[in-house]
Amino acid sequence: MSSSVHIVIVNWNTRDYLRECLESIGRSRLDGVELARVSVIDNDSSDGSADGLEAIAPLPLEVVRNRHNAGFAAACNQGAARSTADYLLFLNPDTRLAEDTLATVVRFMDSREAADVGICGARVVDETGAPANSVARFPTLRIVLGKITGLHRVAPRLFPGHRVPAVELDRSGTVDQVIGAFFLIRRELFERLGGFDRRYFVYYEEVDLALRARRLGARSYFLHEATVMHVENVSSSQVPALRLYHSQRSRLLFALAHWPRSHALALLVLTFTAEPLARLVKAALDRDPAAASQSVGASRLLASELLRRRRGFGKDGDRVARTPARAK
Numbered sequence: 001m002s003s004s005v006h007i008v009i010v011n012w013n014t015r016d017y018l019r020e021c022l023e024s025i026g027r028s029r030l031d032g033v034e035l036a037r038v039s040v041i042d043n044d045s046s047d048g049s050a051d052g053l054e055a056i057a058p059l060p061l062e063v064v065r066n067r068h069n070a071g072f073a074a075a076c077n078q079g080a081a082r083s084t085a086d087y088l089l090f091l092n093p094d095t096r097l098a099e100d101t102l103a104t105v106v107r108f109m110d111s112r113e114a115a116d117v118g119i120c121g122a123r124v125v126d127e128t129g130a131p132a133n134s135v136a137r138f139p140t141l142r143i144v145l146g147k148i149t150g151l152h153r154v155a156p157r158l159f160p161g162h163r164v165p166a167v168e169l170d171r172s173g174t175v176d177q178v179i180g181a182f183f184l185i186r187r188e189l190f191e192r193l194g195g196f197d198r199r200y201f202v203y204y205e206e207v208d209l210a211l212r213a214r215r216l217g218a219r220s221y222f223l224h225e226a227t228v229m230h231v232e233n234v235s236s237s238q239v240p241a242l243r244l245y246h247s248q249r250s251r252l253l254f255a256l257a258h259w260p261r262s263h264a265l266a267l268l269v270l271t272f273t274a275e276p277l278a279r280l281v282k283a284a285l286d287r288d289p290a291a292a293s294q295s296v297g298a299s300r301l302l303a304s305e306l307l308r309r310r311r312g313f314g315k316d317g318d319r320v321a322r323t324p325a326r327a328k
Helices: 015-026 072-080 101-109 141-149 187-192 205-215 240-258 261-272 274-286 289-308
Strands: 004-011 034-043 061-066 087-091 095-097 117-125 173-175 182-186 219-230
Touching: 004 015, 004 072, 015 034, 015 095, 034 072, 061 072, 072 205, 087 101, 087 187, 101 117, 101 182, 101 219, 117 205, 141 261, 141 274, 182 187, 182 205, 205 219, 205 240, 240 261, 240 289, 261 274, 261 289, 274 289
Parallel strands: 004 034, 004 087, 034 061, 117 219
Antiparallel strands: 087 182, 095 219, 117 182, 173 219
């Protein structure tokens, strides 16, 4: 009996990329895999992204148009609701699948070797075919401190980077977290975890899910044999200050949920002291006033939210500044 896959794509103003993504799905050699559904959840795009998609490829396609930007995590949950497929694949609209990617990943997940694997990712490349970001470590205070100060470049053994370098990914294996651009998970596990935490408007939602899955005994796995092309930052480049704000906001939410309280408080202090200072210094050295303005703007947004909701930070995922559906 063949396994089934339900693909969920959350979109915000990526018109041409979305079409190329759907075309690549249409070219897939499924080799017995059932493509149950492709759900495009459009988060109130203004570029006509959701128009005419049914004519692009012969796919079991559904298009859902949200009247406002619900955020990535909430829209993913929306697309996955009532699914009966064996696997859910959360796919960025700025990706393109190789013809054998779906079949390769599902074949592995169906194998005995993958019995305790809950989440699977692919080898990600950029538009030139060069290795791109595929895997990351679970964030810790040391990792974030290294990133903020630049110590991850000077002393990588003491301050490892959040992203795992491509040179270390020459073979398949268990990892902390695969990136959300191509994120395949067993549907039953997704439902058991309650889906993505909708407090994460964008960023860190897949990190949180992967960590919660690991705590249930479900591994995340990097499958080198499967390939996906990812452009990156197509949506987020349109609103850079909001991108930084949501990155910092989601990082803080993750720390409050999963780190010791002292570490989370230390991160809060770093976020409003060392990090903006480092960004402003870099902007000055680069003679980039726009970057300086973005850093200041992000800090103001985050400070405003913290002051407004001191006792309920992150409890209501809708009351945050709007930003792209996917901004990785």
